[in-house]
Amino acid sequence: MKKATYLLLLLVLVFNCKNETSKKVEEPSLKEAPQNIASTKIEKQLRQVYKSKTAITIDGVANDSAWAKSTWYALDQVWLGDSLTEDDYSGRFKLSWTDDALYILAEIKDDTLIDKIEDPLERWWDDDCLEIFIDEDNSGGEHQFNHNAFAYHIALDGNVVDMSTEKTGKLYNSHIESKNITIGNTTIWEVKMSLYDDSYNDHGENTPVNLSSNKKIGFAIAYCDNDNSLERENFIGSIPVEGEDKNRGWIDANIFGTLQLID
Numbered sequence: 001m002k003k004a005t006y007l008l009l010l011l012v013l014v015f016n017c018k019n020e021t022s023k024k025v026e027e028p029s030l031k032e033a034p035q036n037i038a039s040t041k042i043e044k045q046l047r048q049v050y051k052s053k054t055a056i057t058i059d060g061v062a063n064d065s066a067w068a069k070s071t072w073y074a075l076d077q078v079w080l081g082d083s084l085t086e087d088d089y090s091g092r093f094k095l096s097w098t099d100d101a102l103y104i105l106a107e108i109k110d111d112t113l114i115d116k117i118e119d120p121l122e123r124w125w126d127d128d129c130l131e132i133f134i135d136e137d138n139s140g141g142e143h144q145f146n147h148n149a150f151a152y153h154i155a156l157d158g159n160v161v162d163m164s165t166e167k168t169g170k171l172y173n174s175h176i177e178s179k180n181i182t183i184g185n186t187t188i189w190e191v192k193m194s195l196y197d198d199s200y201n202d203h204g205e206n207t208p209v210n211l212s213s214n215k216k217i218g219f220a221i222a223y224c225d226n227d228n229s230l231e232r233e234n235f236i237g238s239i240p241v242e243g244e245d246k247n248r249g250w251i252d253a254n255i256f257g258t259l260q261l262i263d
Contacts, residue, residue, distance in 0.1 A: 037141060037142040037251070037252050037254065038140065038141070038254055039140070039141050040139075040140060040141075041135075041138065041139060041140025041141070041218065041253065041254045041256075042140075042254070043138075043216075043258050044239070044257055044258065045238075045239050045257030045258065046257070046258045046259075046260060047073070047095070047219075047257065047258070047259055047260070048259075048260050048262045049095045049096060049097055049102075049259050049260065049261055049262065050066075050069065050070065050096065050097075050262050050263075051096070051097055051098065051213070051261065051262065051263050052064070052065075052066035052096045052097065052098055052103065053065070053066075054066065055098075056096065056098070056103050056190075056192070057190075058177050058178065058179050058190045058191070058192050059179050059190065060179040060180050060181035060188050060189070060190050061181070061188070061190075062105050062188050062190060066096040066103070067094055067096070067105050070094040070095060070096055070105070071094065072092045072093070072094055073092060073093055073094070073095075073238065074091075074092055074238070075091035075092055075093055075106065075108075075221060075222070075223060075236060075237070075238050076090070076091065076236065077236060077237045077238065077239060077240050077241070077246075078234060078235075078236055078246075079222065079235040079236065079237045079241060079246040079247050079249075080232070080234060080235035080246065080247050081225075081232075081233050081234035081235060082233075082234070084225075084234060084236070086109070087111060088110075088111055088225075088227070089108075089109065089110050089111070089223075089225055089234065089236065090108075090109045091106065091107065091108045091109065091223055091236060092106070092107050093105060093106040093107070093221055093238070094106075095219075095259065097211055097261050098211070099210055099211055099212070100194065100208065100210065100211070101192045101193055101194055101195075101208075101211070102134070102192075102193045102195060102211070102217070102259075103190070103191065103192055103193070104132060104189070104190075104191040104193065104221065105188070105189070105190055105191075106130055106188070106189040106191070106221065106223075107186065107187075107188055107189075108130070108186070108187045108189065108223055109185050109186050109187075110128065110185060110187065110223075110225060111185050111227070112226075112227045112228060113128050113156065113182065113187070114127050114128045114226040114227070114228060115127045115128060115155065115156040115157060120155060120157075120159040120161055120171060121161060121168070121169040121170075121171070123231070124153045124155065124159075124161040124169060125153060125224050125232060126224070126226060126230070126231045126232050127155060127156070127224070127226060127232075128156060128223075128224060128225060128226055128232075129153050129154055129155045129156065129223075129224045130153075130154045130178075130180075130189050130191070130221070130222075130223055130224075131151060131152065131153050131154070131221070131222045131223070131224060131249075132151075132152045132154065132176075132191065132193065132219075132220075132221050132222075133149065133150070133151050133152075133218070133219065133220040133221070133222070133249045133250075133253070133256055134149060134150050134152070134193065134195060134217065134218065134219060135148070135149035135150075135217065135218025135219070135253040135256055136149075136195045136196060136197045136198070136209055136217060136218075137197060137198070137216075137217075137218075138216040138217055138218040138256075138258055139198075139218070139253070140218065140252075140253045140254040140256070141252075141253055141254065142251060142252060142253070143251065143252075143253050144163065144250065144251040145163055145164075145165055145166075145167050146165055146198070147165070147196065147198055147199075147200040147202075148198045148253060149198075149218060149253035149256070150162050150172070150175075150196070151163070151249060151250040152172060152175065152176060152193070153224070154176060154178050154189070154191065156180060158173070158178055158179075159171060159173060160172045160173050160175060160176045160178075163250070164202050165202050166202070170202065174194075175193065175194050175196070176191060176192065176193050176194070177191070177192040178190065178191045178192070194208035194209075195208060195209045195211065195217070196208055196209060197209055211261055212261065213261055213262060213263045214260065214261065214262075215260070215261045216258055216259065216260050216261075217258070217259045217261070218253050218256035218257070218258060218259075219256055219257055219258070219259045220237055220238050220239050220249055220255065220256045220257055221237070221238045222235055222236060222237040222238065222249065223235070223236045235247060237249065238257065239255065239256070239257045241255050
């Protein structure tokens with residue numbers, strides 16, 4: 001075999017190996033939901049979320065009165081990757097709500113911010129991003145390629161991606177308004193999220209659900225952390241997940257915690 005041909009084949013093999021490695025982290029088209037996902041959720045991590053009496057401005061500044069009255073929760077459960085040091089990452093979040101939306105404030109300390117994949121529908125989980133899991137009726141169950149629940153990836157540029165019913169990534173920018181501001185190694189995210197029930201149709205008109213006191217919502221939040229690798233190096237969530245496979249939130253709404261809305 002000529003030397004040039006050999007080198008070409010070697011490069012192809014190396015590229016394919018790297019490509020397959022990146023897909024192993026989370027490649028929806030290659031990983032179908034397991035058949036044993038329970039249809040009834042066992043409630044856990046119940047947290048009361050208090051209603052904001054004033055409008056919350058989504059500007060990344062976080063000086064609204066609702067945030068001053070809200071509780072910080074840790075974002076510290078490693079779902080993928082090695083253990084972390086505070087020099088590399090730390091995270092926490094707050095919650096509030098109004099009649100038309102759920103609000104999330106997140107503070108992420110990350111030594112390296114990565115947003116290098118230009119196409120928002122290509123490997124969206126491999127850039128640094130905030131991921132919010134929401135189950136409008138707290139029913140739990142499988143939601144991989146349906147809208148029983150949502151797993152919104154919010155990129156640094158504001159694009160919002162989840163899996164569609166067609167088993168491909170789709171932009172859901174109309175569901176979420178977000179703003180992030182980074183100072184030093186700290187990024188403040190403010191998020192306003194409309195909630196949709198499981199009748200959501202990717203090809204039809206949909207109306208957000210009105211929120212009310214005592215409503216329960218399935219919820220988790222996570223952060224995809226990449227420090228210049230081909231794929232994300234860590235995935236850090238808000239709730240402990242049992243078993244070896246902790247990267248199940250994008251498939252299984254049973255792992256979500258529960259929010260109870262309070263006036």
